[in-house]
Amino acid sequence: MTTANQSAIERYRNNFLKEVEANVEEGHMVKMCMQCGVCAGSCPLGNAWEHSPQKIFMMIRAGKRDEVLGSDSMFMCTSCYNCIVRCPRQLPITHIMHGLANYAHRLNLAPKGQPTRDFATLFWNNAIKKGRVNELTLTLRHYFRGGLVSGIKEALGMQSIGLGLFLAKRLNPMEIFGGHGVKDLKGFHAIIAKAKEIEDRKKGFTA
Amino acid sequence: MAKKEYAFYPGCSSQLKASASNYLVSTNAMCKSLDIKLTEIPDWNCCGASVGYCEGGELPRIAINARNFAQAETHLPGQDIVATCAACWLGARESKERLDGSAQLMKETNEALAAAGLHYSGGANVRHMVEVLIEDFGYDGLKAPMKKSLEGIKFAGYVGCQTNRPFGIDGESFENPLYLDKMVETFGGEALTGYDQKVTCCGGALAFSEPEKSQKQIRDIVESAYDAGAEMIVTPCPLCQANVEVYQSEINKKQGTKFNMPVLYYSQLMTIAYGGSARDAGLNGQLIRAEKLEKIAGK
Numbered sequence: 001m002t003t004a005n006q007s008a009i010e011r012y013r014n015n016f017l018k019e020v021e022a023n024v025e026e027g028h029m030v031k032m033c034m035q036c037g038v039c040a041g042s043c044p045l046g047n048a049w050e051h052s053p054q055k056i057f058m059m060i061r062a063g064k065r066d067e068v069l070g071s072d073s074m075f076m077c078t079s080c081y082n083c084i085v086r087c088p089r090q091l092p093i094t095h096i097m098h099g100l101a102n103y104a105h106r107l108n109l110a111p112k113g114q115p116t117r118d119f120a121t122l123f124w125n126n127a128i129k130k131g132r133v134n135e136l137t138l139t140l141r142h143y144f145r146g147g148l149v150s151g152i153k154e155a156l157g158m159q160s161i162g163l164g165l166f167l168a169k170r171l172n173p174m175e176i177f178g179g180h181g182v183k184d185l186k187g188f189h190a191i192i193a194k195a196k197e198i199e200d201r202k203k204g205f206t207a
Numbered sequence: 208m209a210k211k212e213y214a215f216y217p218g219c220s221s222q223l224k225a226s227a228s229n230y231l232v233s234t235n236a237m238c239k240s241l242d243i244k245l246t247e248i249p250d251w252n253c254c255g256a257s258v259g260y261c262e263g264g265e266l267p268r269i270a271i272n273a274r275n276f277a278q279a280e281t282h283l284p285g286q287d288i289v290a291t292c293a294a295c296w297l298g299a300r301e302s303k304e305r306l307d308g309s310a311q312l313m314k315e316t317n318e319a320l321a322a323a324g325l326h327y328s329g330g331a332n333v334r335h336m337v338e339v340l341i342e343d344f345g346y347d348g349l350k351a352p353m354k355k356s357l358e359g360i361k362f363a364g365y366v367g368c369q370t371n372r373p374f375g376i377d378g379e380s381f382e383n384p385l386y387l388d389k390m391v392e393t394f395g396g397e398a399l400t401g402y403d404q405k406v407t408c409c410g411g412a413l414a415f416s417e418p419e420k421s422q423k424q425i426r427d428i429v430e431s432a433y434d435a436g437a438e439m440i441v442t443p444c445p446l447c448q449a450n451v452e453v454y455q456s457e458i459n460k461k462q463g464t465k466f467n468m469p470v471l472y473y474s475q476l477m478t479i480a481y482g483g484s485a486r487d488a489g490l491n492g493q494l495i496r497a498e499k500l501e502k503i504a505g506k
Contacts, residue, residue: 016284049262078421102260102264123412124259127255128253135219165226169228191319192267193322
C-alpha cells in the first residue's frame with residue numbers, strides 16, 4: 001500500500017486539493033466550502049473529533065495531506081446527513097467524509113486500530129461474504145477483535161441483551177453455520193471484483 | 208388483483224430471526240390490510256449500508272445496488288422498488304441518483320454487472336414504504352381499513368436520520384417532519400408534538416464501534432420521550448428501533464437510569480389498528496413489551 005501512497009505523492013506533489021478532487025468520492029466539491037461552520041455545529045459527534053468537516057476542507061486546500069489522511073475525524077461520521085441538509089453551499093459533506101475515510105484507509109494512512117475503521121471494514125467483508133449481513137458473526141467478530149480474553153468479557157457484558165434478542169426471535173445462534181445469503185454468490189462476487197478492479201485502477205490504488 | 212404492487216427490498220435486518228424480523232412480520236400484515244402486493248426482488252443482496260464506505264469504496268457499493276435494480280427491472284418490470292429499511296432505501300436511492308447523473312458511472316457499473324451476465328438500463332424507482340403509504344394511499348386511504356383506535360396511548364414519533372435526510376418524505380422539513388405524528392393521529396393515538404429529539408441521530412453503526420458516544424445519543428432520545436410524557440416511541444427505521452430499544456438496559460446499568468420505554472415500528476401500530484393480533488404485529492419481538500398495544504390487540 002505504501003507504493004500507492006508514494007505514487008500519489010509523486011503525482012500530485014504539493015497539490016493535495018487536486019489529489020482529493022481526482023481520487024476522493026465527491027472530492028470535486030471541497031473547494032465550494034465557504035467556511036461557515038454549520039457542519040461543525042450540526043454533527044452529533046461534533047465534540048468527539050479533532051477536526052470538523054469545515055477544518056478538514058480548509059486543511060485540504062492548505063495542502064495538509066498527512067494531517068488530513070491521518071485524522072480520525074472522518075471515522076466519527078454516523079452518516080446522519082445533518083451536515084448535508086444544512087450546508088448552505090450544498091456540499092455533500094457526508095459523502096466527502098466517507099470518501100476521505102475510504103481514501104485514507106486504502107492508502108493505509110488512516111489511524112491504526114481506529115474502532116469505526118475496523119468495524120466498517122468488518123461490516124463490508126461480512127456483508128459481501130454471502131451477499132447479506134450475518135448479524136451474529138458480525139457482532140461476535142466485533143467483540144472478539146481484541147483477542148479472546150477481552151472478547152469474552154465484552155460478550156458476557158452483552159449476554160442479557162443477546163438472550164433477550166434470541167428469545168424475541170431477533171437473533172439466531174444457528175447463523176454461526178452460515179445464515180442468509182444470495183443464491184448467485186459467484187455472480188455477486190464477480191460484480192464486486194470487477195467494480196473494485198475499475199475503481200482501483202482509476203484511483204491509483206493498484207499503483 | 209391487488210390494489211398496488213411493488214418490487215420489495217426487505218433488507219438484511221428484516222430476514223427471519225434477524226434484528227428487525229418483527230418489522231417484516233408487521234409490514235406483511237399491514238400490507239395485507241391495505242391490499243398491497245409485495246414481491247421480493249429475486250435474490251436481492253445487501254445495500255452495503257452507510258458504514259460500508261470504508262472498505263467498499265464508491266463503485267463496488269453502487270454496483271451491488273445496481274445488481275438489485277437490474278433484478279427488479281428484469282423480473283418485476285414497471286414496479287417501483289420499495290424498501291422498509293432506512294439504510295437500504297438511502298443506499299439504493301443514492302446509488303440510483305449517482306447513476307442517473309453520470310453516464311460514465313453507468314457505463315462502469317454495467318461493466319461490473321456484466322461479470323454476472325446482468326444489465327441495468329436505468330429504470331426502477333426507489334422508494335421507502337412510508338413514501339408509498341403517504342403518497343400512494345394518503346392519510347385518509349390509510350385510515351380506511353381501520354378497525355381499532357389507538358386512543359389513550361401517547362407516542363413520541365422518533366423519525367431519526369436516514370428516513371429524513373438527505374431525501375426525506377416529499378414536502379416535509381428536515382428539522383421537524385410531521386408525517387409520523389400525522390400517522391399516529393390517523394389511528395387515534397396521541398402524537399406528542401413537544402418531543403424534541405425527533406430527528407436526533409442514535410449513533411447508527413457507531414453503536415458498535417463507539418458505544419459510549421452512541422449511548423449518550425440514545426439516552427437523550429429516550430429521556431426526551433419521557434420528558435414529553437410518552438408511553439412509547441414509534442420509528443420508521445430498523446437501526447433506530449434496535450439501538451434505542453436494545454441499549455436502554457445498558458444505559459440503566461451504567462448510568463443508573465430506569466428506562467423501560469417500548470420502541471415500535473409504525474407498521475406495528477397500523478397492524479393493531481387494522482385489527483391484527485399481537486403476533487401479526489410482531490409484538491412478541493419487543494425486548495421491552497408494549498403492554499398497552501397488546502391490550503388493544505387483545506380486545
